[in-house]
Structure formats: structure tokens, C-alpha cells
Amino acid sequence: MTRMNAARDPLPVILVFGGGGQLGRALAETGRSHSTGARVTVLDRSSADIANADEVKRMFDQYRPALVINAAAFTAVDAAESHEVMAFLCNAVGPHQLALACAGARIPLLHVSTDYVFSGTGEVPWSPTDPTAPLNAYGRSKLAGEWAVQAAHPDSYIFRTSWVFSPWGNNFVKSMLRLGGSREELAIVSDQHGCPTYALDLAAALLKIAAGLLEGHSFTPGIYHFCNAGVTTWFDFANAVFEIAARSGYARPRLRPITTAEYPLPAARPRWSVLDCSETVRHFDLTIPSWRDALQRCMDRLAKEGFKSSLLTHIEQISH
Helix, strand or coil: CCCCCCCCCCCCEEEEECCCCHHHHHHHHHHHHCCCCCEEEEECCCCCCCCCHHHHHHHHHHHCCCEEEECCCCCCCCHHHHCHHHHHHHHHHHHHHHHHHHHHHCCCEEEEEEHHHCCCCCCCCECCCCCCCCCCHHHHHHHHHHHHHHHHCCCCEEEEECCEECCCCCCHHHHHHHHHCCCCEEEEECCCEECCEEHHHHHHHHHHHHHHHHCCCCCCCEEEECCCECCEEHHHHHHHHHHHHHCCCCCCCEEEEECHHHCCCCCCCCCEECECCHHHHHHHCCCCCEHHHHHHHHHHHHHHHCHHHHCCCCCCCCCC
């Protein structure tokens, strides 16, 4: 890739797809507040359907990106069971079209995947090279997306993440606050283990890596993991949410631990979803904060905005 002369040429464009989601919004905000040496342009689905090759080509012709980040995805895990074709269009066909376009333009692609590509068995953190065996349609569609991206553009970068939360959209933290404001007791699954990920921390890492690539760093393409440091369960995660919220005067409900079997959902969930991020930290020289630190920052922001005014008004599920 030829590095642009910033004194004479316009800034290179980092083109982000999936601007309507948690990560997309985090990338937009981080791109405005952090210096990346590039212009971060964020598109939502109304701008381009990534499964449509003509629309992808139109966006590439219009913005002429130097690098692409794909944060677009069908993330409704249970809905994917009955809308698997739609999930595959968004999570596999779309990424494939982006990978083809990036390969044709000879530019890097950073694609975001999920911990749900794993079976959830065992007690050792999953490494990027461990065998995959998704339990549900969502996981199958995301794994197909990984294969499609690597087949079309072997020089791409895939980042698996897990349990994403943020001040925006549908996520566990906001669901807990909404439900806790209307119920005296909440039953929370306590036998699923994973690593929460703050969307703003993931966005900062992706943009740091993107900036490094645009500056000519020779990172090795492949599959990596990114989540905040530390392991927890949904039950302990909920406890942490309400511990922090209580300091701001938020009424704390009683929490009752239950098993996965006691909370049946259309899509099976992995019991052990812990990701090993050591290779990501080493290779890209990253420092990843703990999930508790990240949760505190998210909760501080929600508190400033007013917990109740920040919450969703429609029903959300309380897992993933």
C-alpha cells in the first residue's frame, strides 16, 4: 500500500460498515475523538447493503477507502434460528462481498466475528486456532463469514469478540437496568462463563490497528480475539451492574442464580465462551482494560445521561 502524503493529499479514508450497531457507533465516536491519521467514515445499512455487490462497489467508488472495518452483522441470536437465511446474508454473504472488494482494491479488511463460533465445552480459554463447532444458527453464519472473508481476501484480519455492551442499542447492561427498574427480583443465568467487551474499547483497538496498517506496519493477517480482561458469568456481571448503579441511588433488585436449563431460549448458548486474547495483545502491542473497569466507565456515562432516560423502551432479552 502506498502511504499518502498528508501535506498534499487528502486524509486516507477508513470506511466502516455497520454504523447503526453498538460497535459502529463506538467507531464513529472514537474516530471523532482520537487521532488516527485518517478520516473515519461510518455507513449504516440505509447507505449500503453489504450483501449487494453493486452497492458495495458504489460505496468503494464514492469513498475510495484505504482500509475497511466491517462491524455490520445480524446479531439477534434467537431470531437467527427462524431467520437463518437472513443471518447468512448479513453475516456471510455481506462480509464476502466486502472481502472481494477489498482484495480488488488491495486494501486491508478488519472483520468482526464472535465467540459463538465455539462449542462452549471445556475450561481453558479458546485460542484463535482452536477447532470451531457453533451451537446455533447465529454462530454458523458468523463462522461462514470468517471462511468467506479468508477465502476472498487472505490478507484480512478477523477479530472475534464476546458479550458486547455499550451506552447504545440492545445489550445486557442496559437490559439489566431496565428490568431492575421494574422488578423486585431477577433470575440470571449463572452457569455460562465469558468475557464482557466494551464496544468503545474494541473500537479504540480496531482504530489503533487500522492506523498502524495505514502507517505501514507489517501485522500478520489472520484470526485474533479481543475482549476485556477477566472472566465472569451473566449472574456476576449483573451483580456488578447493580453494585455500581446502587452508588448512584438506583434501586437494586434481588438477583437469583439459575441454570441455563431453567432459562430455555430458541438458540443454544455456549457454557464456556472465554477467549484467549494474549496473541492479540502481543502482536498489536495493545493494553486491554478489565471488564470491571470498562463497566464502570460505561455506567458512569449512563449515570450522567440519567439511567432511565438512557434505557430502551422495548422488550429485550437478558442474554447476549
